């Protein structure tokens with residue numbers, strides 16, 4: 001089977017030359033068009049000049065804080081950003097996702113795993129995101145136009161908050177939304193304990209839409225970070 005991803009342009013922003021070369025080498029087979037940048041400023045410039053389809057961004061750069069670089073890139077492109085991080089901890093991960101990163105991978109990582117993440121993000125970014133279609137997942141039907149969810153042709157009664165919560169998550173299946181991102185999108189404000197609000201409503205939503213709320217397959221918890229919606233067949 002032929003690989004149809006060859007036309008994608010990838011940008012690798014990493015100051016450590018060995019890691020930058022290893023990353024490029026690992027991806028070059030499937031993605032020959034790879035641009036490299038060794039500083040945050042050069043990376044932001046390359047995003048503007050080369051319009052890459054995906055960006056791999058190292059968090060530890062010599063000139064600009066990686067999270068700031070991430071924000072600057074996100075301000076100018078919707079292309080997926082995968083962050084390479086040596087840091088640990090929930091708050092960093094949350095800060096990264098809030099800054100617009102799509103995924104992160106902690107050093108040291110295998111080049112196979114990186115290549116798999118890159119493929120997944122390219123697939124995700126290419127998938128149509130219909131605002132008015134019908135999404136089918138695990139027997140659940142979500143009609144975005146009519147703003148209703150049903151299972152076996154029986155409409156599920158969702159509160160407005162539960163509907164908003166569900167529609168935020170299904171707007172980008174597979175993406176991890178942070179507590180703060182979901183909270184801001186659903187409640188249209190940024191104050192309040194996002195996790196607490198969400199925990200209550202996610203529990204209620206799962207009770208209504210999941211086949212087994214105790215073992216959810218649709219709305220998945222990312223511990224300490226947020227939630228994502230999975231499109232199961």
Ligand code: CA
Nearest residue numbers: 015016058060
């Ligand atoms: Ca670095």
